[in-house]
Amino acid sequence: MTEEKWTVKFVIFRKKGDQPPRYDSYVLEVDPDEYVIDGVERIWAFHDRSLIFAHACHHSTCGACGMRVNDVEKLTCITKIRDVTTNGGSLKIEPLRNFPIIGDLVVDMTRMYAAMDRVHAKAVHPLSAAPLEGEGIRPPKDVPRNNGDEYLRLADCIECGLCISACPVAGTAENYLGPAVLAAAQLQGLKHNPDLLDLVDCADGLWRCHSAYECTAVCPSNVDPGWRIMDLRRQVVGERIKRWFVKA
Amino acid sequence: MSKLHAIVIGAGFTGVAIAHDLALRGFAVTVVERGPIVNGTSGRTHGLLHSGARYAVNDQESAIECIQENQILRLIVPDAIEPNGGLFIGITDEDMAYREKFIEGCAACRIPIKELTPQEALRLEPNLNPKLQTAFTVPDGTFDPLRLALAFAASAKSNGAVFHLYTDVVDLLTDGQGNIVGVKAWDRATDKRFEIRGDIVVNATGAWVGHITSMAGISVPITPTPGVMVAYDQRLTQRAINLLNKPGDGDIVLPQRRMMVVGTTSFTIEDPDYVPVYEDHVQLMIERGSNLIPALRQTKERGAYMATRPLIGASAPGRSISRTFKAYDHKETDNVEGLVTITGGKATTLRLMAEKTVDLICKKFNLNIPCTTAETPLLSYRKFYVN
Incomplete structure (x- = not known):
């Protein structure tokens, strides 16, 4: 870090209950080596106590603080302001996509937790x-x-939901299991968990994936869901062939 | 008889553990929290499941609490814990002068330790400072703060507890004679204001307890004591690594997922709502951390953060205040009925803090219901979201 100070305009997505959404702007003096979540927390502390946002560990172990920063999914506690804007620039902060909004920057990720539970990740x-x-x-x-x-x-996998927000398929198919969930199935392996086969080998499972690899691009935690989904397809084909021989 | 209704303010470690314990003992429970689960001190913990060895010389009450709770948490919430143990390593002659006291303290607190030769220690953890003179194994662990708290919250919820997250307590409701009968709440997700009435209000807001008690004109002797922690982008050990010396800055380095986390510093403040991460503290962490694990210098910073411990007592330097906890019945201390405050303590002792607080509440209502949280496995953290 340095003594350097930047002026950055935070443009924050706001929504309360049934009210229509809007964007509020806050100009902050920041150290460019601070993390995005520090700026968001300061807006709550010193500018607007009505703001709600999710966060917990502030060091990427819990996965709570995922947001869209200038249209890209980021874990905001490990995203330095320097890496996403410039001095005098702006930061548009929005909630993750493909999940219902609870309010402001907070989304309801039950969809993902339920699916992670189904594959007993x-x-x-x-x-x-x-x-x-x-x-x-x-x-x-x-x-x-x-x-x-x-x-x-x-x-x-810290179940931050960034991959599901970034996935172009998850936005149109609400029953799609999603990258994090398929990656969790791949990690366990179908060979030792044959009950997972029917869950992933279906239209809302791994065949829904269009190989956009947006999940891998935004994953902050080394999971590489895109690669894992492709590997899971190989596992499924292997299991299908095996079953064909067993039946015969 | 209808259930007694307890309102718990705060969904940090203490609040969620109290909600779970109250629900198990038959209370109707409502939790009010101004942010998400563990957004304050609890979420930003170092993540060390203490063996108690750190406190075995200077603060044996805390040390004994830690070793007992460490063993319980491993059993009731395994899916939030890396149970790989820890090491205390002595490097300088000054560290070695602490060795005898450390052995005696651990024995007094019944913390199982085993001394290793430097060669044995380096075989277990090749990235340790090769100049180490001795090492002791201790039953430390690492936990994920959010998942630990969610497991308690999920279990509370399954027993009927209701959680109002993103909801501020803006005032306490009184009966006109100064006694507390509920809270005035502001749900910031929907911008709605409402009142909740209950038989008892539990102030479990940690470093913020004074904000709540001041609404009833009461002050509590609490010293908000922040410390800075820094996460680095590589996992260099499997165990928590502690310096064999009296507690000081940056003397614990622990693995978590693919990271190492170094902590912490200690200074006092007035208002814990926002405390910046000071650059000189971050520099101190890499210097002290690399004394234990030299390869840390070659890793990249991944995150830097700050958490405010709620230490009991006022005006004493941070490290000299005991890390144990205290529950206050404000009827006893301030002649205000209906309000109980719990503060102090450590993440590792969250379950015990809840047990003592709920014991106090049961006693107030002349109930004789034993605590069962030590024997009750917690639900998966995902069950907080999924029914």
Whole structure:
């Protein structure tokens, strides 16, 4: 960080109950290395106590503070102001798309949680279920062990909803499971979880995906849902062929 | 008999744990929170599931609470916790001078520790400072703050608790004689104002308890004490790493998902509503953190944030105030009926704080209902949203 100060206009989406939506502007002096959520919280603290926005951990472990920043889905607690605007520039802050709006910047993500629940996505899993930094997307060959037991860690997917907001398909097909959910199914694997097959192998499952890869572009947490959906298709085809032989 | 109605102000760790405990003991529960779940201090915690070893020398009451609650939380809410343990490492001779006191303190508080040679420690965690002279294993863990709180909130909700999020308490309702009979609320999602009446109001607003008690003309001795934490973009250990010395700035580094989080500093303020993240504190975190794990210097900052601890007591320096908690019945302390305040404490002791607070409330109503939260597994955090 520096002593540098920028003047930035925050243009915030506002909506209360049944009232029509509007945009309110607030001009803030900011340190460009502050995060977007810091600016939003300051607007609440010093300018307008009626503003509502979701946030909790402020360091990308909880996934609560997803918003659209200048038309792109961002986890606002790890998005530096410097990276999304300029001195004298503006920041348009809107709620995530493809979820019902509760008010202002807050959306109801029940759609995603319900689907994550249906594929019983794990919140904590062994280290080998996902690689660590720099090892690509596939599980590493050498997984460190804790006196024989494998270490556990919180899953990569923080259920922030950015991928569902960015997905061009999720906007038109409200029953589409969505990228985060299909990625969670892929991570568990159909081989060991055959009950997931019918859930994902359907019109509202992985065949709805148009391979736009917007999910992967906005994912703040190394999940790469686009790649995982393609891999899940390979798994489905494999399971179908296997079943064909079993039936015969 | 109709259920007694408790209004809980605040959906931080204490508020959600109290809501769960009250609902289990048969109360009708309404939670009023001005933001989302854990948007204040609780969400912005370091994320360390304390073994208690950090407090085993100077604050044994807190240490004993931590080790007991640590063991309970591992069982009742496994899907919010990385249960990989922790290490205390001694690097300098000054650290080594703390070793004896640390061993004695942990023994007194029944915290299981095991001393490792430097070679053993480096085999377990190759990124530790290679100059370490000793290391102790401790049963630390790491938790996800939002999912920990949501698990309590989901369980409370399944037992009938109602949550009003994004709803400010703008005033307390009184019976005309100064006793509290409810709250005036402002739902900011819909811009609607309404009143909620109840048999008891529980002020569980942590560093903000004074905002609520001042509505009843009461002051509570609380010192809002913020600290800065910094997250780095790479997971360098599997365990929480602590400096073997008395508690100080930037002496805990812990893994979480793919990150490392270093914390924290300690200073006092008046108003906890907004506290900036100071640049010199961020610099201090990388310096102190890289003393424990040198490779942190080669990682990128991912986030920097600040949380305000609610420490009980006034005008003492932050580190010297006990980290335990206190529940006040304002009938006893201020002759105001209908209001209970709980504050202080730590994330690790959230369940115990709720147990003691609800014990106090039950006693007020002459109820003899035992607490069962220690034996009751919590629902998945997703059940807060999904029925």
